[in-house]
Amino acid sequence: MGSPEVTNTAKALGRVEERSARAWTQEQMNALFAGGFPTFITGDAEVTKHIGRVRELFKPFDIILTDESDQPAATAWGVPISWSRDVDELPSSFAGVLHRSLELHDGSGVADTFVIGGAVVHPDRKGSGVAEELVRALCDIAAEHGLEKVVAPLRPTRKHLYPLLDIVEYAAWLRDDGLPRDPWLRLHVRVGGNVIGLAPHAQTMTGTVAQWEEWTGLKLPATGDYIIPSGLAPLHVEKTDDLGTYVEPNIWVRHRRPATQHGSFASCRTPAGRRGRGFALHGTDATQDPTSARECRHHPRGGRGSKPTHGVDGVVVLVGTPERRPPH
Numbered sequence: 001m002g003s004p005e006v007t008n009t010a011k012a013l014g015r016v017e018e019r020s021a022r023a024w025t026q027e028q029m030n031a032l033f034a035g036g037f038p039t040f041i042t043g044d045a046e047v048t049k050h051i052g053r054v055r056e057l058f059k060p061f062d063i064i065l066t067d068e069s070d071q072p073a074a075t076a077w078g079v080p081i082s083w084s085r086d087v088d089e090l091p092s093s094f095a096g097v098l099h100r101s102l103e104l105h106d107g108s109g110v111a112d113t114f115v116i117g118g119a120v121v122h123p124d125r126k127g128s129g130v131a132e133e134l135v136r137a138l139c140d141i142a143a144e145h146g147l148e149k150v151v152a153p154l155r156p157t158r159k160h161l162y163p164l165l166d167i168v169e170y171a172a173w174l175r176d177d178g179l180p181r182d183p184w185l186r187l188h189v190r191v192g193g194n195v196i197g198l199a200p201h202a203q204t205m206t207g208t209v210a211q212w213e214e215w216t217g218l219k220l221p222a223t224g225d226y227i228i229p230s231g232l233a234p235l236h237v238e239k240t241d242d243l244g245t246y247v248e249p250n251i252w253v254r255h256r257r258p259a260t261q262h263g264s265f266a267s268c269r270t271p272a273g274r275r276g277r278g279f280a281l282h283g284t285d286a287t288q289d290p291t292s293a294r295e296c297r298h299h300p301r302g303g304r305g306s307k308p309t310h311g312v313d314g315v316v317v318l319v320g321t322p323e324r325r326p327p328h
């Protein structure tokens, strides 16, 4: 795969470039990530095992958007994998995504799918629309590398306000305008994504009780469940084992097939699906040939009628037709 130095011109800001195309100072990176992730995000041992190699190997898929002063405004990255279009065959965890990308790299398979791995907007730039530019830029890079499918296991950014709510309900929760309640999910849907499944066990963070006390700033005096700051779900502590375990969910989104022109999406494909699985494209299309190009509309494949079809260990496939759909 090639290594584009400058892949595109961002509409609202400076430009999109490969993160490794030049050296950024630690101060610039610290400022960029200042409003990023909670400290306990580092507690997923499986991710820790793979992440260094992944970031080293897939530099063309690791981008920075700069602002008009040539300062980092946002960054995002992802990995190429091979995926059949069957939602059941998506990795059930974030570590699984990384593992699959490495397996493909080390073997002889051909990548056909881009998985968005993470995104961060500089605190001063949040709410400015740069996140949308970021997602579009990632879709463009996928297209430039011949990766026809783009998916993302999203870490919903407002789920921490509802840590007890099941991810099935949370993902299906819509605003009055029919768009998802969660802002990050909403952005993806607005850009052309559809919810295709859930990963209830996307990341498992473990640590000693002392580590969790440090990560959360809380005292954890006894065995039990705790609501923790920025936690998408409760933390479970076992004092006798000196172990805290926290499992957080993701929401799988599939983007419409990106065009190679920045900011435009020429067509889309029907979702991965077998007969009776996945979501209808406006009522009648749930059983279409998964490879046929068709008009795509902005709507979450969730809705109150949605039900998970199988257990919580793997990817939960949603079945149902959205009750309401947003304007497009």
Ligand SMILES: CC(C)(COP(=O)(O)OP(=O)(O)OC[C@H]1O[C@@H](n2cnc3c(N)ncnc32)[C@H](O)[C@@H]1OP(=O)(O)O)[C@@H](O)C(=O)NCCC(=O)NCCS
Residues within 6 Å of the ligand: 035, 036, 037, 117, 118, 119, 120, 121, 122, 125, 126, 127, 128, 129, 130, 131, 132, 154, 155, 156, 157, 183, 184, 186, 187
């Ligand atoms: C997730 C993230 C990249 C989105 O960037 P952003 O600049 O906030 O995105 P946008 O401004 O386009 O916001 C999307 C929506 O969220 C809303 N929003 C932004 N900040 C919000 C807040 N604090 N509270 C409520 N809504 C908020 C925006 O108004 C917008 O709503 P709209 O769809 O009605 O227009 C950014 O918030 C971030 O860096 N978060 C920390 C890292 C992270 O969680 N990344 C995602 C998982 S990998």
